[in-house]
Amino acid sequence: MPDTLLKIEGLKTYFYTEAGIVKAVDNVSFEIRKGESLGLVGESGSGKTVTALSVLRIIPKPGRIVDGKILFKDKNLLDLNEKEMQHVRGTEIAIIFQDPSSSLNPVYTVETQLRDILTAHESLSKEECKKRILELLNLVGIPEAEIRMREFPHQFSGGMKQRVAIARALALHPTLLFADEPTTSLDVTIQAQVLDLLENLKQEMNMALVMITHDMGIIAKMTTRVVVMYAGNVCEIAKTEDLFEQPLHPYTALLLAAVPRLDMRKTLKVIPGNIPNLIEPPAGCRFHPRCKYATEKCTQTPPDLIEVSPDHFVACHNWNDINLRGEGN
């Protein structure tokens, strides 16, 4: 068994809104291994981000973790008190958000923001601190770091801001980094630069990286294992190659078929319907209203996530009866 770094078991995170209880993450279990690149893929509202926020215990109100365990290095993160948790954030687990212009504080210089992180967990002299900040900025490839560290976030371009955000996340050498759509707001050429940077840093610092994205291209390029989420549930976990080669869940297959490819022209298959309302999700398998293979059983019993071949899990009653080969193209 490969080394498990973080294990999520039966996680349930609900949002208690006026309209009702939104079951954003409902019974999600998967593990993250040491030093791996895991992809977390799904459409908006599938619960990818809420899963990451749950691990860090920074769920915004009115959300709450209702049930489940998050085991990190044999400790359940949900049992820690706030002070212990604060220590975990940053030094052990860090996160990069989608929009760098709103995740950096506009009224402080880059230097101040990085210094805050460093001094919050370690006592450093002024000189040491400055040295570390320069090291970090050089690490993420910001030119003329000495001058630029005294500038404010608005003086940086989008790509450069995301580099600063990465520097901030990596300041304390975490062992696990969540990257929540880190390149969605960036241009393609800049996206490629930032992805390269993340991959290099991951190797260099030997940390595990969780890429949260809806872009199948990034998944294919960056990850070794993938967790596919739909409407708050995990529907498939597999090695990246297996997932693209032979998806077992109908949703995964449709998702792959709906993505246009640059290297060829193909007819785009359409996933009928819309993502369900999570206040009253469909009974049984949550994908059944959009699934052409749905049977009576799918409308009543939610399927369990079962391991059908080594490292390939699927949550579908009919996975064995349907042949999805070729549907991904």
Next chain:
Amino acid sequence: MTLTLEEREIRMADDKNFLEVKNLVKYFPVYSSGILTKKEVAKVHAVDDVSFDIKKQEVFAIVGESGCGKTTTARLILNLIEPTSGQVIVDGENVIEKFKSAGKKEKLHYRRKMQMIFQNPYGSLDPRMTVCDIVSEPLTIHGIMEKKCQCERVYELLKRVGLEEYHAERYPHEFSGGQRQRICIARALAVEPEFIIADEPVSSLDVSIRAQILNLLADLQKNMGLSILYISHDLSSVRQISQRVAVMYLGQIVEQADTDELFDNPLHPYTQALIEAVPIPDPKAKNIRARLKGEVPSPINPPKGCRFNPRCSKATKECIEQKPPLIEVTKNHFVACFHT
């Protein structure tokens, strides 16, 4: 060889053009921030000498990164902003000149031919209007139909874009992003335009919904014989939907070709880098890793010569001193680079 104007015109005669853009230029002034005085200190070169044509019933795409002038070009074509110089010719008439002297009626006549679908369906629908009001508003403005008879037409339009009759009485907030974009498309189709500008119509939508909208646009184009100007930064969707593509960089077209030709045989170093940068959804497909360094320079002081030269690996002295002309290398494949 450089195509002279005459040669271009002969070429035009072969295929029927719906729209022709000639040497379009738009500079936005930048003012100094005085309290009492307002002085122009610089210019943003948003669109700088852009020429292309769109044939009847064709999907023509413009791709480029943010700030390259794609959307400004679209707004210039629709005369939503006035160009610094240049011509937009529709059915043989220079509409820019015409707009300066035209009355309201003439402007409406022209606008009826061309409609636009915007990027963000959350921002482009009035939250206080029902879908029926939204879709029928253009019918009233253009005086196409009496208020009383509009209902039938609205139902027909909604069906055409894959919505139901009962949706007409609802408000935009009751719809998902994909459905909202369908409403926007229905509104654009209401006046039976010949030409639609779709400005990043799918970039704010989810992956599974994107395919629905792209397929819808392709179907409508085929069935209604529309010409479409498709503007996007997403190269994969451009390859899906368009027949010809122009690649823009810092306000200029650097390459233009038939879609398959452009993607299979990109000639401009920028196009190559752009295609290279897109991750392909297949773990077996390996991108060759030649990364573009640096970022897009400021359009206030664009680089001299070829605007791409500071980021280009092939740049020579010539590129820094002279602007490369857009020349036809093979049939219908135009490139602005000295080193092809």
